Amino acid sequence: MVSRVELGDFTPDLDVYLGLAAYLQLALFESLGRASSIAPSTRAKALTGLVATSTLERHKALLVEIERAGKDASDVMQPHTDVIDDFQHRTGGGDWHETMLATFVGAGLLNDVFSRLAAGLPADYRERVVAALEWNAATDEAEIVAELSLAIGADPKLASRLALWGRRLVGDTLLVARAAISASHESADDERLEPVFTELIAAHTRRMDSLGLTA
């Protein structure tokens, strides 16, 4: 097991961090809304609703922290709309399965990044922010894996399409991770960050493995 590289040195200012994290959850909710409207079954739609609920509860918990910091939610989210909207358009997915894979592997990877970046937040925010980000994440991931695995098992073509989609997702997702890290005052040169990205990609590979897909 590689030692976990700390990202605490690269934590952006509190309001930058919170604005980015809160707006990301809002963008994920939009993708999940679209996924729900094209879900292949009522069961899939119900699952989408549950995952969206957690996403919005994370968003809401982050808004509470923004308010605690004395800032306006729209103001702190505004500077990040371009990078996140672009991410959302690229990774929203063409059908229900692609969107759910994006939620599992893309949002999963970004949650890893934000949880690590939280190490550099003021001590009185850190724990609450990590709790907000991780709220219900393990349960949601397990449910997505169960549903996607069923679909993949029943359709080999879907498996190869999702494997390809997963590879594309990781690139787009790492761009957002890099944007979050680059928002700090620390010089984020590639050499210092390489071990972090190696670990993030390893975690991505484990997620793809859990679906029986090649990363």
Add this chain to the structure above:
Amino acid sequence: MVSRVELGDFTPDLDVYLGLAAYLQLALFESLGRASSIAPSTRAKALTGLVATSTLERHKALLVEIERAGKDASDVMQPHTDVIDDFQHRTGGGDWHETMLATFVGAGLLNDVFSRLAAGLPADYRERVVAALEWNAATDEAEIVAELSLAIGADPKLASRLALWGRRLVGDTLLVARAAISASHESADDERLEPVFTELIAAHTRRMDSLGLTA
């Protein structure tokens, strides 16, 4: 003030009621997801996210009641997908303002109907279901009214477009109300129901008035 007509005689079976109410919240969430992606500002988007959060929290609370009743959520929602999906397509709205008006007046009217129908639910479910339906509704409505009123005040063309849209919404919404009432074992003839519909339309008119729009 007209005396409040009870709808308790027209309450459908518990699982029919819960399936319909839970699926309706899921459909509202989908419309709000689409609205969020076309919101005219980050502030409007943030408001959409808050309203969607409440919608999904209502949905989740209704799922808890479905589970308590020993039923499967997808099974009890399934029979209602056609009527609600059709409602959602007709009332989803063409832009952010239309969707938010639909959430305010359409969902508001249906919440009135479901709250009244709850009178005929088993006593141990009634209070929790009404609490689920009303969760955060007053706060959300106030915020939607504030934001829409600003936009309407700034744009007379928007005011007349939304007045027209509100008139169309009420018809489509009453169809869903009627479907909910017709799902009971009681014969829902027009004469018995007329006072109910009169009151519902009066409440609709008050909502439109609060926006300065003619119903």
